[in-house]
Amino acid sequence: MNVNIAIIGGGLMGREITSSFARWCALVDTPVTPVLKAVADLNPEVLSWFEKIPSVTQRVSDYQEILANPEIDVVYVAVPHHLHEQIYIDVLRAGKDLLAEKPFGIDLQASRNILKVIEETGRFVRCSSELPFLPGGQRAFEVARSGKIGRVLEVVSAFHHSSDLDPNKPANWKRINATCGEGGVLNDLGMHSCHLPLRLGWKPKRLFSQLQKGYAERPDGKGGMMACDTWDNALIHGWCDIDGHETPVRLEMKRLQPGATNTWFIEIMGTEGGVRYSTSDTKGLYLFERSGGEQFWKRSELGFETAFKTVTGGIFEVGFTDVIQQMWASFLLERAGLLGDRFGCATPEEAVGTHEIFAAALESHETSSVVTLEPSAS
Ligand SMILES: NC(=O)c1ccc[n+]([C@@H]2O[C@H](COP(=O)([O-])OP(=O)(O)OC[C@H]3O[C@@H](n4cnc5c(N)ncnc54)[C@H](O)[C@@H]3O)[C@@H](O)[C@H]2O)c1
Helix, strand or coil: CEEEEEEECCCHHHHHHHHHHHCHHHECCCCCEEEEEEEECCCHHHHHHHHHCCCCCEEECCHHHHHCCCCCCEEEECCCHHHHHHHHHHHHHCCCEEEECCCCCCCHHHHHHHHHHHHHHCCCEEECCCHHHCHHHHHHHHHHHHCCCCCEEEEEEEEECCHHHCCCCCCCHHHCHHHHCCCCHHHHHHHHHHHHHHHCCCCCCEEEEEEECCCCEEECCCCCEEECCCCCEEEEEEEEEECCEEEEEEEEEECCCCCCCCEEEEEEEECCEEEEEEHHHCCEEEEEEEECCEEEEEEEECCCCCCCCECCCCCCCCCHHHHHHHHHHHHHHHHCCCCCCCCCCECHHHHHHHHHHHHHHHHHHHHCCCEECCCCCC
């Protein structure tokens, strides 16, 4: 079964998604195939990149033209955050399904407005978050929900970058509140840290946060300098109910973490066991056990153990481009009612849940106080 796709926003992520479609033949048990038909972007250079994709028959600057195309079934939108609400709602009202990029609106109110239109239109919508599709992420999720680690004592879920340590890195829309949102790094990286805890039902009921900024100005790419006003690092210390126990859950998102490159990690420790996984050691899954009065860390060497099987041999290792493809397989199979018990993409309710966490984090930092989250949609 073919599904016709359109992309709105063919920048970094729009092109990444396109390449994952181009090697769809890697998947062996996925009876749904995405066919990229149309792209909308304001930048003519971006549009010309898509000339190399033979299936693309429509390249336009006005996204309304692709929404009017009756051939299109699903739209993937990857544009700056201040445009999410309008474009997502336009996609839904045009009768298309949507894979939306995080953070799913520039703030909590925008995410709730989008959710309302999803409920009104009944369209199938998920939010992009690919890292839990890594074999290490999937295994950590399984260990956490197996109950084998006893009473959960502490959870740390984080996403770290170091790219902003370079003061000469030019500014872009992600470094400006007007386009990235007041949440700054929360909006930029927060979904990556929140997705697995939210899927496990571990949403903080109250939290304390510490937010931090880096360079106040950066090169504008045109020979001058421009002001950058976003938060760059965020530490969220939350309290969750896990099996009737109040449990610390720490969520971290940083653009200024010396030594880190796209480092996503999760650590869940319990009274009987624990699990640790980090993309900085892609193949290493660490499992903690206690037995015979001793404490052990076991390292399991992960192979290509993805939920959606591929032609790639199990002895190889998985990377970012693979999990982008896994996420799309999950989206398309769930949309077709064929996902079964495999891991689904982040739901709109989970995306709104992330914004509830971010809004509380902003309030907590501003007031230097513990903030109780509002009752939520997720
Ligand atoms: N899932 C992930 O791992 C991941 C990684 C990076 C970015 N993102 C998300 O993807 C989205 C896009 O980020 P990016 O890094 O690709 O940004 P980008 O700046 O590289 O690309 C954005 C594109 O949108 C285009 N655009 C702007 N306004 C438009 C309009 N009105 N109509 C059509 N196109 C328009 C721009 O010309 C640009 O090509 C954001 O929501 C971001 O948070 C997700």
